[in-house]
Amino acid sequence: MEKSNIREPKQKRSIEKKNKIIEAGYLLFCEKGFYNTNTVEIAEKAGISVGTVYSYFEDKKAIFLEVLKYYSEKILMPMYAEFETLSMPLDLHEIISKIIEISVQTHMFSEAAHEEMLAMSHSDKDVKKLTHDFEEQVVLKFAEILCELGINIQNVNEKIHIIYNAVEFYSHEAAFHKHNFINYDVMREEIIKMIIKMISDRGY
Amino acid sequence: MEKSNIREPKQKRSIEKKNKIIEAGYLLFCEKGFYNTNTVEIAEKAGISVGTVYSYFEDKKAIFLEVLKYYSEKILMPMYAEFETLSMPLDLHEIISKIIEISVQTHMFSEAAHEEMLAMSHSDKDVKKLTHDFEEQVVLKFAEILCELGINIQNVNEKIHIIYNAVEFYSHEAAFHKHNFINYDVMREEIIKMIIKMISDRGY
Amino acid sequence: MEKSNIREPKQKRSIEKKNKIIEAGYLLFCEKGFYNTNTVEIAEKAGISVGTVYSYFEDKKAIFLEVLKYYSEKILMPMYAEFETLSMPLDLHEIISKIIEISVQTHMFSEAAHEEMLAMSHSDKDVKKLTHDFEEQVVLKFAEILCELGINIQNVNEKIHIIYNAVEFYSHEAAFHKHNFINYDVMREEIIKMIIKMISDRGY
Amino acid sequence: MEKSNIREPKQKRSIEKKNKIIEAGYLLFCEKGFYNTNTVEIAEKAGISVGTVYSYFEDKKAIFLEVLKYYSEKILMPMYAEFETLSMPLDLHEIISKIIEISVQTHMFSEAAHEEMLAMSHSDKDVKKLTHDFEEQVVLKFAEILCELGINIQNVNEKIHIIYNAVEFYSHEAAFHKHNFINYDVMREEIIKMIIKMISDRGY
DNA sequence: GATGAATGAGGATTCATTCAT
């Protein structure tokens, strides 16, 4: 087996540098997409040389993969945090409202990342796997959270997956008020209504 | 103003040729994505020369734009057709089931196109506009259809947009049974249930 | 299987162009070695663009491989030709003298090619195979020629291989009078003497 | 004059370190060739840092040059040693056999070094000079040895050069039994026969 | 109108060498 020449940063300075590359990649991929961003630009934006980029990452795609992980966490962290603060009795409408709000905020900060991720996830095996695993992880995590809250739902995985997608969708739309024929406050209320109904539905 | 050298095909043979390029582009973009498909391949698959491709299209992106339109119609046509055959009294569950079935079929044939489209739609202004307009058109069209069927719904645009997204999402997932922890028959029923509730909801 | 994009030239102009690339590669590889010659230089020397070079050759190494074949023939052709003119009775000393003369001439024209070939033949599998096969072909060809001349020699393959090497060696040395402590006329006579003895030796 | 920053090691530890670099370079150049070995690898194999390598050697080529000297001695030492043990009367066949055996052994250990050396020796002036001088030294040394043994040969330099080359050639071939159509035991006997005849020939 | 060979700018990646710590 070939010995990898990629540095695994342990030192604080190294970790910072690697993070700078990821941050630079994130911004550029979002702004211009993967294929329209070149490695020199990433290096420049990170304030280092191309050579250094390549001492932290195998190749350009490896940067993209790490950017994806970074982006994923950026989205989920604040949501998970929100659930830590819950206290009984639950006000479903308020909780869901907050989650959606968080999601919208995140999307405002990273509109493009999501689409870029989706795009690469079909033409690239590795990206496909990463996004696939991420979705799975998120759905199962939320199912677990609901379970811990004592909320028992029939077909929980399927429902959460649907809900997760709806929230994603709304956030993406609302973040930029894409369509004029849509009132985004109304839309949010419709989605919240839908979610509450789904969660409350214990079958017939 | 710059004189355009792009031919607007009037002759039958010319139109056929242009369509062959679009079809070839569609297949290749779906299979490998925009950036991993080159113009020589498109020409070869269309059975003509690169030079000829450039007499019908300004550049590679122009092909993509036309492919997008072609793809959009491919998705919508069979759905619209379905609505032509409706007769009273409406069996909502059956109608929605059929629509979803059509959507899934379409996705099985063009998994990648959708994602590729999304991807380009953020890094490219022209693509962004096209997809934006397409969504708008579809939502308004369905709202109109419902109206013609005598179904009056509060917040109809918002609801249809949500529903449209849910169907898209389900089709995409189901077409390839992406996740093992999801039972796609169960998921479909949940989505149908959700849609019926949304449509039936006339406010309080 | 991947369809190769390498053009197989049939047209006269194409063949000429491919030959120009080979000739350019030959001159440059000889002058500066494989690793110190870049693809742009080859293209420039051939009077075409880099892109065109890559439409005739898979990669830089493929050029080298063809250069090798070209070089091999350049060496052998005039030798084979010499044997066509032989008439009885054979004057061994004269024949061998002539062969050596031809070999020296060739080496004067391509000193470096030989060494470069040897060098690459150990670090590169494909080059190794090519040179290996070439040697084999040459030895067997000469064995055949001797046989046709009615000259029967014990251990013919082994002897010819030894002789072939000695001639190569001498040519390489003599072409540039490398060493001052060597008298190359004397050396040639010693080699001819050796060859004659070897050929004349029918065992004990 | 430019002040050289290259350290001339006097301390035992320093000399050991320099030798480690040479040994590492030798192994790597043999295995992968000059251009496919990088300085980091050499440093790693030598168990030191790149920076340190550059405090002992001006540049990469300087390492190669020293490796060449090291390699040369590795080949010659055991041969010279063999001659120390000779006693009268000489059994030529046995002596030559032994020399060839030693040469084959050396080649089995350093197949590639020889070719790599040849390769560089044409594209690089310094390497050319080194190999040239080495050959000269060897031939003159053997001439001297023969002289000391009381063996007087006409055209001694030329003959030894021819013989030296034949032994080199045989060793290289035999070490790896390159060709199937050659019987290497037979070939060795032919070469020994040739050498004996050459040495025994005192002119007419 | 059609062809497809030719172009060459652009991009990913490597690696000899330096120099701050």
Added chain:
DNA sequence: GATGAATGAATCCTCATTCAT
């Protein structure tokens, strides 16, 4: 003295686009 992270010039190769035939 030693280190090894950082540099960035240099190289191979691709491909959208043009244009002579």
